[in-house]
Amino acid sequence: MGFLKSFFYAFRGIVGCVCNQRNLRIHTVFSIYILYFSRFYKLSVESMCVLWLLIAVVLALELMNTAVEKACDAVTREQSDMIKVAKDAAAGAVLVAATVSVIIGFYMFFDIKILKRIVSFLCSTPEYLAIFILSMLFSTLFIVIGPNGLVRSFREAVVLNTPLENEEIGEGSLKKKPKGKK
Numbered sequence: 357m358g359f360l361k362s363f364f365y366a367f368r369g370i371v372g373c374v375c376n377q378r379n380l381r382i383h384t385v386f387s388i389y390i391l392y393f394s395r396f397y398k399l400s401v402e403s404m405c406v407l408w409l410l411i412a413v414v415l416a417l418e419l420m421n422t423a424v425e426k427a428c429d430a431v432t433r434e435q436s437d438m439i440k441v442a443k444d445a446a447a448g449a450v451l452v453a454a455t456v457s458v459i460i461g462f463y464m465f466f467d468i469k470i471l472k473r474i475v476s477f478l479c480s481t482p483e484y485l486a487i488f489i490l491s492m493l494f495s496t497l498f499i500v501i502g503p504n505g506l507v508r509s510f511r512e513a514v515v516l517n518t519p520l521e522n523e524e525i526g527e528g529s530l531k532k533k534p535k536g537k538k
Contacts, residue, residue: 369419374503375504376502377418378499378502380422381502384415387411390411391407406464407464410456413457414457417446421446424446
């Protein structure tokens with residue numbers, strides 16, 4: 357396997373997991389918001405390295421959890437105590453990392469003055485507030501229905517606004533034209 361192909365396969369694995377694993381989307385969205393809002397804090401280089409490391413560990417463990425689940429499902433779909441232990445342990449590893457990350461994040465970011473400054477910044481102009489609210493809405497949709505669902509919903513919305521071939525609009529509904537007639 358070529359060196360560049362290995363990066364392609366790794367990237368494909370990440371994208372596939374983001375598209376199909378809700379928990380990875382949750383971790384990804386939270387990571388993006390944390391990194392964005394961390395700019396309001398005067399974090400040292402060491403603190404930023406810890407922040408990036410925590411994010412990487414949680415995301416990597418979520419990817420590994422997916423790999424363990426898929427590998428176990430490929431072996432058998434029947435009930436197996438060993439498979440159950442493997443899947444539960446992989447999920448537990450993610451839970452431990454995420455919990456420790458939240459605790460460390462609490463110590464790094466819980467500062468009432470800075471939190472008030474963030475709220476003040478978001479509310480300082482209607483544009484900032486609107487962008488933040490729209491980002492929260494998009495993030496929620498991204499988490500709940502995923503990128504594939506967003507694309508599918510967008511396509512359906514576009515198709516509903518465009519008359520389709522072999523269909524005519526009449527009396528408020530779409531009626532198919534009989535084949536052979538124009």
